Structures are given as C-alpha cells and as structure tokens.
Amino acid sequence: MSIELKHLRYADAAIQHGSFRKAADALGLKQSNLSRGIRTLEERLGYRLFERSNGGVQPTLAGRDFLQSARRILSDLQTIVGAANAVARGTAGRLRLGFYTSLSAGNLRNTLCDYARRFPDVHISALEDARSRLFADLRSGALDIAIVTGEPGAEFGTSMALWSERILIALPDSHSLAAKDALTWADLKRERFVLSLRDPGPEIEAILIAKLVTPGESLDVDHHDVSAESLKSLVSAGRGITVVCESCMGSVPSGMVFREARDGNGSTRVGFCAYWMPANENAALRNFVQMLEERCPPLQP
Known part of the structure; x- marks a missing residue:
C-alpha cells in the first residue's frame, strides 16, 4: 500500500x-x-x-x-x-580540525571560541598530531581542515595564510637572562635548548640554527618526544631553555617565565596557514573558512 x-x-x-x-x-x-x-x-x-x-x-x-x-x-x-x-x-553537523600547536592562548584558540559562539550546534572534533599525519588525514577525508605553521604551499589541496605569532623564549625564572625584558639572539648563543621531536619542533630548530649557528658550530640541544606543554615543565625543572610560539603563553608552569626574542627587525615571528581539500563539501567547513577569511583578510599587493 x-x-x-x-x-x-x-x-x-x-x-x-x-x-x-x-x-x-x-x-x-x-x-x-x-x-x-x-x-x-x-x-x-x-x-x-x-x-x-x-x-x-x-x-x-x-x-x-x-x-x-x-x-x-x-x-x-x-x-x-x-x-x-x-x-x-553548516549551522549543525561536525567540523574535524587538526593542529599541532598549543590551544592555551593565541589566535587558534580565539578562532575556535568565535566559531563555537557563531555555530553552537556544530561539534568541533580536534586532532593534535604531526604535520604529515594531518595531511594524510586530510587526503583520506578523516579531517576537514588543518592549521599548521609555515607559509601556504602547493603540497596539495587549498591553502590560505592566516596569522603570525611571536617567537618566545621559555626559561627558568632563576636564569640570569630572566632579568631582561626582551632577549636578542646573541644572548642565546651559549644556551642549552630542550626541543621536541614533534611538530613544530623541527621548524623551531631550523629557526635556531639560522639565528645562532655559524659554520663550524653546532646547536647545544636535547631532543625529547614530548608536547610543547611538557617542554615547559622540563624548562621549569632546570633542564634547559626552549622556544615556543606565542599561543603557549596561556599556561605557565611554576618557576618558568617567557621572554620575547628580537633581532634587528623587531620581534621574530612564525606564520600559520590552513589547508583543506577543495572537494570537501562539508558546509561547516565552508563557514569556518569564511570566518578565517573575515579574521585574516589577504594582504593587498
């Protein structure tokens, strides 16, 4: 019937x-x-x-x-x-977002909070992982968008430049350099660094090598397979100093301080960008990208 x-x-x-x-x-x-x-x-x-x-x-x-x-x-x-x-x-559903930087402060945290206010019925599913894994998940459809450090590239999909963050030095509050309001890279020439093997650790190490190492020299560094938050705990325990993005300022372990790293051009900064697949038809992603465009309009030539 x-x-x-x-x-x-x-x-x-x-x-x-x-x-x-x-x-x-x-x-x-x-x-x-x-x-x-x-x-x-x-x-x-x-x-x-x-x-x-x-x-x-x-x-x-x-x-x-x-x-x-x-x-x-x-x-x-x-x-x-x-x-x-x-x-x-795109006012309901799910947005799957990947990243590998801290959510304790900074533009990424503010962006997610803004998106949650605008679209309270969209469930945000977050994945913190290495850059290569995030890109693999984008290709497979397991992620909608990945926000990573660096400039937009032609690796795959669609990308857009977002914001930049200051590079900060995390050091014990008992360290002699903690008395300075800001640090130059020359101040750091003889320091021991603790760095993560996880992203963006290799990118930060590349910045340190470019800033501190001359031919015939090497960087004094201990590598650890830990998150940026765990690195800060190592610093507060006196194991060395480290370099973090500004978004890590939201949580400060006892016994540790942040100091800005400057060179002749002012603050040293690292850029962020977003990647997504052009064939992804998730309307929640479309709204998220539109919000990113509002918050980070492209630079005019």
Whole structure:
C-alpha cells in the first residue's frame, strides 16, 4: 500500500481546521484537490477517516487513531528535514580540525571560541598530531581542515595564510637572562635548548640554527618526544631553555617565565596557514573558512 505524504498533510490540516475548505485555504490549495487527495487516502486505507456534513468534518473513530499517528510521523519528518537543512547550511553537523600547536592562548584558540559562539550546534572534533599525519588525514577525508605553521604551499589541496605569532623564549625564572625584558639572539648563543621531536619542533630548530649557528658550530640541544606543554615543565625543572610560539603563553608552569626574542627587525615571528581539500563539501567547513577569511583578510599587493 502506497500512501503519499501530501495526503497525510491534507488530512492533518482537515482535522486541525474541522473543514476541508479551511484546510485547503491554509495550505493554499483548491478545496477539490484537497478533498480528492483525502478520498484517495481513504481508498488506499480501506476505511473512512472523516464524517462529512454541511457543518464541516469530524474524524471517525478509526480516523482519529490513524491521524494521531500521522501527526507524529509528520512532526518527526519535520524534525529530520530541519536537522538536514541545518547540516546543509553548516549551522549543525561536525567540523574535524587538526593542529599541532598549543590551544592555551593565541589566535587558534580565539578562532575556535568565535566559531563555537557563531555555530553552537556544530561539534568541533580536534586532532593534535604531526604535520604529515594531518595531511594524510586530510587526503583520506578523516579531517576537514588543518592549521599548521609555515607559509601556504602547493603540497596539495587549498591553502590560505592566516596569522603570525611571536617567537618566545621559555626559561627558568632563576636564569640570569630572566632579568631582561626582551632577549636578542646573541644572548642565546651559549644556551642549552630542550626541543621536541614533534611538530613544530623541527621548524623551531631550523629557526635556531639560522639565528645562532655559524659554520663550524653546532646547536647545544636535547631532543625529547614530548608536547610543547611538557617542554615547559622540563624548562621549569632546570633542564634547559626552549622556544615556543606565542599561543603557549596561556599556561605557565611554576618557576618558568617567557621572554620575547628580537633581532634587528623587531620581534621574530612564525606564520600559520590552513589547508583543506577543495572537494570537501562539508558546509561547516565552508563557514569556518569564511570566518578565517573575515579574521585574516589577504594582504593587498
């Protein structure tokens, strides 16, 4: 038995208004079309849904039970359609985001907070991992977008430049350099560094080598397979000093301070960029990228 959804709506409107004419007006239909649709529904059910009279219509006993169930079906369908429309608009659903820098402060944290305020029904699923793993997950569809350090490249997909953050030196508060408000790279020539093997550790080490190492020299560094937060704990324990992005300033272990690293051009900074796959049709991603464009408009030539 095949029942058309529109006929259920006709019958539901008729029971609400108590009249085929009023129901047809409410639905913007001709009364004859609505009556014909309800008659078709009754024929397919094999029993009458309504008692007709000059004063209007009343549901039969069987019709009352059927129409109560039909109303629940229509209500559930409206909920399903509304939820699907929200996902299609990007106001609901899921956004899967990858990164490897701290969320304790900085632009990435502020961006996620802003997005959550604008789209509270979108669930943000975050993954902290190495750059290579994030890119692999983008290709496979396990991630929608990855935010990493560096300048946009042509590795794959679509990319855009975002913000930049200051490079900061984390050192024990008992260190002689802690008395200075800001540090030059020359101040750091003879220091022992603790660096992470995880991203963005290799990129930070490259910056240190460019700033501190001359031909015939090497960098005094201990490598650890730990997060940036754990590196700060090593610094506070006196194991050395480290270099972090500005976004790490949100949490400061006891016994550790941050100092800005400067050169002749002022603050040393590292850039961030976003990558996503152009074939990704997730509307929540589209809204997130649009928000990034609002927060980080492209530089004019």
